[in-house]
Amino acid sequence: MIEREVVNRPVTPTATSQDVAQFENTLRPKTLDEYIGQPDIRRNLTITIEAAKKREEPLEHILLHGPPGLGKTTLAHIIARSMEGQVKVTSGPAVEKQGDLASILTNLKDGDILFIDEIHRLRPVIEEVLYSAMEDFAIDIMIGKGPSARAVRLNLPKFTLVGATTKMSMISSPLRDRFGNVYKFQFYEIDDIQQVIQRSAQILECAIDESAARLLAECSRQTPRIANRLLRRARDFSHVKNEELISKSLAQQALDSLGVDNLGLDATDREIIKTMIEKFSGGPVGLNTIASSLAEEQATIEDIYEPYLLQLGFIDRTPRGRVATDRAYKHLGFEIPANSQSTLSI
Numbered sequence: 452m453i454e455r456e457v458v459n460r461p462v463t464p465t466a467t468s469q470d471v472a473q474f475e476n477t478l479r480p481k482t483l484d485e486y487i488g489q490p491d492i493r494r495n496l497t498i499t500i501e502a503a504k505k506r507e508e509p510l511e512h513i514l515l516h517g518p519p520g521l522g523k524t525t526l527a528h529i530i531a532r533s534m535e536g537q538v539k540v541t542s543g544p545a546v547e548k549q550g551d552l553a554s555i556l557t558n559l560k561d562g563d564i565l566f567i568d569e570i571h572r573l574r575p576v577i578e579e580v581l582y583s584a585m586e587d588f589a590i591d592i593m594i595g596k597g598p599s600a601r602a603v604r605l606n607l608p609k610f611t612l613v614g615a616t617t618k619m620s621m622i623s624s625p626l627r628d629r630f631g632n633v634y635k636f637q638f639y640e641i642d643d644i645q646q647v648i649q650r651s652a653q654i655l656e657c658a659i660d661e662s663a664a665r666l667l668a669e670c671s672r673q674t675p676r677i678a679n680r681l682l683r684r685a686r687d688f689s690h691v692k693n694e695e696l697i698s699k700s701l702a703q704q705a706l707d708s709l710g711v712d713n714l715g716l717d718a719t720d721r722e723i724i725k726t727m728i729e730k731f732s733g734g735p736v737g738l739n740t741i742a743s744s745l746a747e748e749q750a751t752i753e754d755i756y757e758p759y760l761l762q763l764g765f766i767d768r769t770p771r772g773r774v775a776t777d778r779a780y781k782h783l784g785f786e787i788p789a790n791s792q793s794t795l796s797i
Contacts, residue, residue, distance in 0.1 A: 477654060477655075478650075478651045478654055478655075478679055479525045479528065480525060480529065480650075481528075481529065481532060482529060482532065482533070483496065483497055483529055483533065485650075486522070486525070486526065486529060487639075487643050487646050487647050487650065487675075488521075488522070488639045488640070488643040488644075488647070488675070489521075489522065489526075489636060489637065489639075492526070492634045492636070495632075495634070496526075496530070496632075496634075499511070499632060500530070500533045500534060503534070504534070508609075509534075509561070509562060509609040509610060509611050510530065510534060510611040510632075511611070511630075511631025511632055512585055512611060512612040512613070512614075512629060512630045512631055512632070513530065513611065513612070513613045513614070513630060513631070513632045513633075513634065514570075514613075514614045514615075514616070514622075514627065514630035514632070514633045514634070515527070515613065515614065515615045515616075515634050515636065516615070516616045516617070516619040516633070516634075516635055516636065517617070517635055517636025517637070518617060518636070518638070518674070518758075519617050519674075519676070520674040520675060520676030520677060521636040521637075521638070521639070521674060521675065521676075522636065522675060523568075523615040523636060524566070524568060524615060527540075527564065527566040527613045527615065528566075530564060530611075530613060531563075531564040531566075534562055534564065534611070535562065536560075536562035536563045536564055536611075537560065537563045537564070538563070538564040538565075538566055539555060539558075539559060539563060539564070539565050539566065540566045540568070541555060541565075541566070541567055541568070542567065542568040542569045542572070543567060543568070543569040543570050543571065543572030543573040544569065544572050546567075546573060546574075546577050547574070548577075549576060549577060549580050549592070552577055552580050552581070552584075553580065553590055553592055553605070556584055556590060556607050556610070557605060557607065559607065559608050559610045560608050560610075561608040561609045561610070562608075562609065562610070562611075563608065563610045563611075564610070564611050564612075564613055565610055565611070565612050565613070566613045566614075566615070567612065567613070567614050567615070568615050569615070569616065569617075570614035570615060570616050570622065570626075571616040571617075571618045571619075571621035571622045572621075573626075575623070578623060578625070578626050581612070581626065581629075582625065582626070582629065584607055584612075585612055585629045586629060588606065588607045588608070588609055588610070589604050589605060589606050589607055590604070590605050590607065591603070591604050591605075592605060612630075614630065638672075638673035638674065638762075639673045639674065639675060640673070641665075641668050641669055641673070642668075644668035644671050644673060644674075644675065644678050645661075645664050645665055645668040647668075647675045647678055647679070648664045648667050648668055648671075648678050648679070648682050649661075649664050651678075651679050651682055652664070652682060652686075652697070655682075655686060657686045657689065657697060658695060658696045658697065659682070659685070659696070659697040659702075660696060660697060660698050660699055660702075662698075662699040663685070663697050663698055663699045663701065663702040666699055666702050666703065666706070666713075667681045667682055667685060667702055667706075669713060669714075669715075670706055670711050670712070670713060670714070670715045671715060672715040672759060677715070681705070681706070681709075681711070682697075684705045684708075684709060685697050685701065685702045685705040687705070688701055688702075688704055688705045688708075689701055714763060714782065715759070716759075716782075719745075719747075719756060720756055720759070720760060721783060722745060723741065723745065723752065723756055723757075723760065724760070724765055724766075724775055724779045724782075724783055725783060726741060726744050726745060727741065727766075727773065727774075727775040727779075728775050728779070728780065728783070728785050730744060732788070733774060733775040733780070733788065734769075734772055734773050734774035734775055735769050735771035735772035735773065735774050736772045736773055736774075737772045737773075738752060738753060738757075738772070738773060740772075741773065757773075760779075763778065764776055764778050765778055765779035765782065766779070
C-alpha cells in the first residue's frame with residue numbers, strides 16, 4: 452500500500468515532528484484523571500485496569516481506533532503508567548521482518564505494554580507471529596534452513612498489546628478478534644476542547660482569555676492535536692506583540708494569518724468548495740475533475756480534505772459525483788440557487 456505524504460497544514464490532525472518533539476510530549480496527560488474527553492473509554496478502562504490489578508493479571512489486549520489526533524497514543528502511555536509497567540513503542544511500517552518483532556517481544560518484561568501505532572500496516576507474515584504471542588505468550592521461530600531446519604518455541608513474558616489504527620477496516624479479522632478490548636474514539640465536544648486548550652495554556656505558562664480559548668476550540672475541528680497547534684500559533688502572536696494575555700482579538704489575528712475560519716476550514720478547503728460552486732455550478736462533479744482544477748492529487752483531496760467537508764455536510768457524494776450542499780453555499784456567502792442539487796438542508 453502506498454502511503455501519501457502528509458500535507459503540512461495547521462489544521463491537519465496528523466502529528467508532525469514538531470508536534471512530537473516540542474509540544475505534545477509536554478502536554479500529554481499522565482493519568483486517566485487528567486485525561487479530558489472520551490468519557491466512555493475512560494470509564495471502561497478504569498474498571499478494566501482496577502480488575503486486572505486485583506487479580507494481579509496483565510490487561511487483555513486493547514485496540515484503539517478512530518481519526519488521528521484524538522489521543523490514542525496518549526492513552527497507551529497512561530495505560531502503561533496505570534499498570535506500573537514500561538511501554539515499548541513501535542509502528543506497523545517499522546516492523547519489517549519476523550525477527551524484528553521477535554526481538555521486541557523477547558525484550559519485554561511481565562506487565563509491559565507493547566504499543567503498535569498504525570497497526571493496520573503490519574505485513575501479514577508479521578501478523579502470523581503476533582497470533583501466538585497474543586494468545587499463548589509464545590512465538591515459534593525457525594532455526595536453520597532446508598532439511599535441517601527446526602522450529603523452536605520461545606516463551607514470552609505476560610505483556611499487553613495496545614494497537615492503534617485510523618483504518619479499522621484494514622485490520623484482518625483474525626488479528627482484530629484477538630483483542631479483548633476494542634475502543635472507538637469519538638470527536639471531542641467543544642467544551643472538552645476548550646478544557647484541553649486551557650490546560651495546555653497553563654502548562655505552557657501562557658495566560659489565555661476564556662473567550663479566546665473558546666474561539667480556538669471552535670476552530671479546532673474537534674481534535675485536541677489541532678487545538679494545541681492553534682494555541683501554539685496564538686502564543687507566538689502574543690510573544691511577538693508583547694502581550695501577556697492571549698485575548699480573543701489576538702487569537703483571531705493568529706487564525707486569520709493561518710487562513711483558518713470559524714469552522715476550522717483553511718484556504719484549500721474553501722477553494723475546493725468555491726471551485727465546485729463557481730466552475731461547476733455546485734455539481735455533480737467528479738473527484739478527478741476537482742483535482743485537475745486545483746492541480747492537486749485525487750487521493751490527496753479524497754483522504755486529506757474531503758473527510759472534514761463531508762463531516763460538516765458541505766459536500767454530498769452522489770453516484771454522479773460530488774455536490775456542494777446548501778450549507779456550503781451559505782458558509783462561503785454564495786446565493787443558494789433555486790435548482791440546487793443539494794440533498795441536505797440548512
